[in-house]
Amino acid sequence: MKALRRLGLAAVAVSAMTTNVLAADIVIGIRSEPSSMDPYFHNLTPNNSMIGHVFERLVEFDSNQAIFGGAAESWKPVNDTTWEFKLRKGIKFHDGSDLTVDDVIFSFERADNYEGGNSSFRTYTKGKKLVKVDDHTLHIVTEEPYPLMANDMTTVMIMSSEAKGTDSSGKNKGISAKDFNDGTAAIGSGPYKFVEWKKGEEIVLEKFDGYTGLIKQPWDKVTFKFIKSEPARVAALLAGDVDAIDNVPTVDIERLKKDPRVVLSSGISNRVIYLHLDQFRDVSPFVTDKAGNPMTSNPLKDARVRKALSMMINREAIVERVMEGVAIPAGQLLPKGFFGVSPNLKPDPYDPAAAKKLLAEAGYPDGFALTAHGPNDRYINDAKILEAIGQLFTSNGIPTKVETMTKNVFFKRASSGADGQPEFSLVLVGWGSGTGEASSPLKSLLATHDKDKGMGASNRGRHSNPKMDELLNKALATVDDAAREKLLAEATDVGIGEDMGIIPLHYQVNTWATKKGIKYIPRTDERTTAFDFVPE
Amino acid sequence: MTVFVIRRLLQAALVMLIMSLLVFGGVFLVGDPVEMLVADDADQAERQAIIKSMGLDLPFYMQYLRFVGNALQGDMGNSFVFQEPAMELILERMPATFELAVAALLIAVVIGIPLGIYAGLKADSWVSKTIMTASILGFSVPTFWVGIMMILFFAVVLGWLPSTGRGDTVELFGIPVSFLTLDGLQHLILPAVNLALFKLSMVIRLARAGTREVVHQDYIKFARAKGLSTGRIIGVHLFKNIMIPVVTVLGLEFGGLIAFSVVTETVFAWPGMGKLLIDSIGFLDRPVIVAYLLFVVGLFVFINLIVDVLYSVLDPRVRLQEVKS
Numbered sequence: 001m002k003a004l005r006r007l008g009l010a011a012v013a014v015s016a017m018t019t020n021v022l023a024a025d026i027v028i029g030i031r032s033e034p035s036s037m038d039p040y041f042h043n044l045t046p047n048n049s050m051i052g053h054v055f056e057r058l059v060e061f062d063s064n065q066a067i068f069g070g071a072a073e074s075w076k077p078v079n080d081t082t083w084e085f086k087l088r089k090g091i092k093f094h095d096g097s098d099l100t101v102d103d104v105i106f107s108f109e110r111a112d113n114y115e116g117g118n119s120s121f122r123t124y125t126k127g128k129k130l131v132k133v134d135d136h137t138l139h140i141v142t143e144e145p146y147p148l149m150a151n152d153m154t155t156v157m158i159m160s161s162e163a164k165g166t167d168s169s170g171k172n173k174g175i176s177a178k179d180f181n182d183g184t185a186a187i188g189s190g191p192y193k194f195v196e197w198k199k200g201e202e203i204v205l206e207k208f209d210g211y212t213g214l215i216k217q218p219w220d221k222v223t224f225k226f227i228k229s230e231p232a233r234v235a236a237l238l239a240g241d242v243d244a245i246d247n248v249p250t251v252d253i254e255r256l257k258k259d260p261r262v263v264l265s266s267g268i269s270n271r272v273i274y275l276h277l278d279q280f281r282d283v284s285p286f287v288t289d290k291a292g293n294p295m296t297s298n299p300l301k302d303a304r305v306r307k308a309l310s311m312m313i314n315r316e317a318i319v320e321r322v323m324e325g326v327a328i329p330a331g332q333l334l335p336k337g338f339f340g341v342s343p344n345l346k347p348d349p350y351d352p353a354a355a356k357k358l359l360a361e362a363g364y365p366d367g368f369a370l371t372a373h374g375p376n377d378r379y380i381n382d383a384k385i386l387e388a389i390g391q392l393f394t395s396n397g398i399p400t401k402v403e404t405m406t407k408n409v410f411f412k413r414a415s416s417g418a419d420g421q422p423e424f425s426l427v428l429v430g431w432g433s434g435t436g437e438a439s440s441p442l443k444s445l446l447a448t449h450d451k452d453k454g455m456g457a458s459n460r461g462r463h464s465n466p467k468m469d470e471l472l473n474k475a476l477a478t479v480d481d482a483a484r485e486k487l488l489a490e491a492t493d494v495g496i497g498e499d500m501g502i503i504p505l506h507y508q509v510n511t512w513a514t515k516k517g518i519k520y521i522p523r524t525d526e527r528t529t530a531f532d533f534v535p536e
Numbered sequence: 537m538t539v540f541v542i543r544r545l546l547q548a549a550l551v552m553l554i555m556s557l558l559v560f561g562g563v564f565l566v567g568d569p570v571e572m573l574v575a576d577d578a579d580q581a582e583r584q585a586i587i588k589s590m591g592l593d594l595p596f597y598m599q600y601l602r603f604v605g606n607a608l609q610g611d612m613g614n615s616f617v618f619q620e621p622a623m624e625l626i627l628e629r630m631p632a633t634f635e636l637a638v639a640a641l642l643i644a645v646v647i648g649i650p651l652g653i654y655a656g657l658k659a660d661s662w663v664s665k666t667i668m669t670a671s672i673l674g675f676s677v678p679t680f681w682v683g684i685m686m687i688l689f690f691a692v693v694l695g696w697l698p699s700t701g702r703g704d705t706v707e708l709f710g711i712p713v714s715f716l717t718l719d720g721l722q723h724l725i726l727p728a729v730n731l732a733l734f735k736l737s738m739v740i741r742l743a744r745a746g747t748r749e750v751v752h753q754d755y756i757k758f759a760r761a762k763g764l765s766t767g768r769i770i771g772v773h774l775f776k777n778i779m780i781p782v783v784t785v786l787g788l789e790f791g792g793l794i795a796f797s798v799v800t801e802t803v804f805a806w807p808g809m810g811k812l813l814i815d816s817i818g819f820l821d822r823p824v825i826v827a828y829l830l831f832v833v834g835l836f837v838f839i840n841l842i843v844d845v846l847y848s849v850l851d852p853r854v855r856l857q858e859v860k861s
Binding site: 029033035036041042043044115116117118119120122123177178198199200201202225226227229230231235236238240241242245347351407408409411413415416431432434435440443444455457458488 | 566567568569572573574575576577578579580582583585586600616617618619620625628629638684687688691695698699700701702757772774802803804805807808811812814817818819834849
């Protein structure tokens with residue numbers, strides 16, 4: 001009897017599940033709403049992940065940021081400065097028209113000349129000339145050898161050149177962001193069609209039957225609901241109002257693990273959390289002696305001091321206690337498996353004795369005092385991490401005060417204070433590699449700050465080492481993958497291994513939660529995409 | 537009367553001008569919107585271009601004068617994030633907030649007044665004491681926490697009501713409303729109750745105080761002596777008289793409901809103006825923050841003006857004479 005009843009229950013459960021999967025609709029609760037459906041309006045993760053459902057790119061990232069063919073089925077360099085892309089034949093836009101090289105050129109022109117918007121794709125389009133060979137063959141010509149061509153092509157989305165807009169001034173090819181937001185011009189060739197955007201509430205997408213690409217289409221209808229508040233997002237999942245959520249708060253993970261209705265999927269991201277240290281001022285404003293008096297020198301300029309600080313950080317303990325186990329200790333810019341990662345670098349072990357010795361060697365046997373700054377609403381548990389680091393420094397002879405503030409105040413001051421220079425001495429920040437390889441963080445965080453060359457744009461510690469710059473520049477001009485990978489690893493060995501230009505703390509692990517019967521294939525680029533939710 | 541209104545309008549204009557300077561100056565001092573908007577891997581030239589396109593390279597007084605100049609022509613500027621007119625964004629979200637506020641107000645009145653009258657009539661009973669204790673809770677427990685608890689209890693544990701969002705809407709005179717569909721109504725209940733709690737407590741206390749005062753007055757005793765039924769005494773004589781303070785306060789509080797439903801809208805992901813404000817603060821979307829706050833100031837000035845005008849029309853003694861005759 002008992003067995004029978006159990007069988008009956010199981011049957012009910014199975015049938016409930018299958019009807020769910022057959023209906024193939026999914027409602028996903030996400031934290032961030034995109035700012036536009038215009039693919040070139042704002043180069044930002046929430047936008048790129050949402051709009052990427054509707055539009056194809058020439059090349060796509062899979063969940064590990066490995067590249068595969070999007071609208072292009074193959075690509076190769078034909079000489080040092082020319083790349084050839086072959087488009088897949090038979091690609092249809094959502095309005096039924098064909099996608100050809102003309103549409104690609106139209107899209108790149110609109111992206112490159114975009115006026116207004118919040119952050120353009122020019123970083124990826126500038127210096128590139130697109131030449132039509134035939135309807136399905138495209139040449140992209142650069143002045144210098146350009147190895148990152150395929151990676152760059154994972155950014156700009158391809159829209160129909162026949163899309164019509166309402167902007168009479170002719171700006172942005174006469175199509176304004178509004179025309180995408182209401183759907184008029186949102187004609188792509190991606191796996192999902194744009195249906196509707198209720199601002200502040202939800203975006204609805206629908207499966208495109210004419211899609212011929214490699215991305216799976218597990219759902220007929222996809223609804224993204226924007227739920228910013230973290231407890232509300234978790235509650236919405238538990239209440240069954242949404243089938244899945246992104247950015248599960250770490251405090252809830254243990255509890256959700258025990259909940260039989262919920263499946264957690266977590267995966268490492270390309271985002272490293274690290275410390276920038278002031279390496280450009282002879283006297284740093286937030287470094288004092290232990291009595292609180294200004295110092296005559298800036299200890300943070302000395303690589304040995306930076307190494308000592310790194311060894312005072314108990315990464316294992318931070319991951320275990322602060323991050324609830326959901327992070328991985330870091331010893332460089334990207335986790336193992338990414339392109340350009342150095343095989344030589346491991347996370348620094350917690351070793352206060354060695355740290356003290358190094359400090360003494362550097363001429364600071366008595367240590368000094370610090371104030372560390374960081375955001376409290378930008379990265380997972382950011383304020384708590386910084387507090388833990390402050391305690392570790394303090395207990396190892398570097399009395400440290402910790403000040404955290406909201407991100408919209410913090411970043412301004414961390415990048416350019418009153419005198420236009422970074423204001424703080426030691427800051428906690430994070431970096432996600434948009435290109436999925438090591439040149440992105442090397443270029444922005446460790447290369448010498450140079451406005452004209454666009455290097456070191458986010459180098460808030462102003463670390464600078466000509467040797468590393470040279471290796472990086474060489475890598476950026478080397479088309480041969482194996483040789484480039486080696487150069488990037490060498491540059492990392494110099495920037496982190498020798499110099500400790502930044503102190504890496506841990507790689508973030510992102511967590512998605514789904515109701516039973518669905519799981520998420522975690523993406524390293526932190527995007528939440530409907531096609532990576534798969535019925536189990 | 538006309539002089540009074542004109543004088544008040546001039547005062548209102550002055551208030552708006554001072555507010556605009558305070559608000560504009562306030563948000564100008566905080567942070568850098570470009571840091572919030574720009575892609576991580578944008579280079580320095582790209583940042584510079586964005587700063588210029590938003591007019592953030594100009595000194596403060598230039599930005600402010602430009603803003604005032606445009607505002608006088610009815611243009612409150614474009615949102616940095618969406619690059620659409622800030623006022624349009626706010627008005628787009630207004631129906632949702634308005635609906636929530638009206639629902640909350642109705643709940644406060646429909647439940648609060650009977651409870652308050654009961655507590656006033658039978659002040660010593662344990663039911664009254666319970667009502668009054670509960671109303672203290674309604675005053676003192678933070679809205680955010682109550683909202684989360686309501687979601688946990690009614691949506692997660694019991695599964696009766698949806699936890700988030702607005703649900704289906706239909707158009708009423710071209711404005712999307714959710715109270716006309718079952719799904720929309722279900723979505724409305726929790727946030728409306730959450731938003732109503734504070735006002736509900738207030739209405740209970742006002743109605744109770746009014747009742748306690750009015751029951752002992754001569755005309756109630758006289759009505760009783762005439763042999764009128766208790767229902768009629770409470771429903772007509774008592775009710776009408778306690779309503780004067782309740783209506784006055786609620787009129788003023790309605791503006792507050794609309795302006796400060798921020799917390800409730802955030803907890804329940806209700807797509808109204810409050811959520812827009814919070815999102816805009818997160819992104820340092822200055823034009824929307826300024827437009828929102830000025831809109832709220834305008835709303836309060838307007839409501840106050842109406843209340844004042846009504847007062848000068850509805851002199852209580854005039855009403856009293858009418859009742860007597």
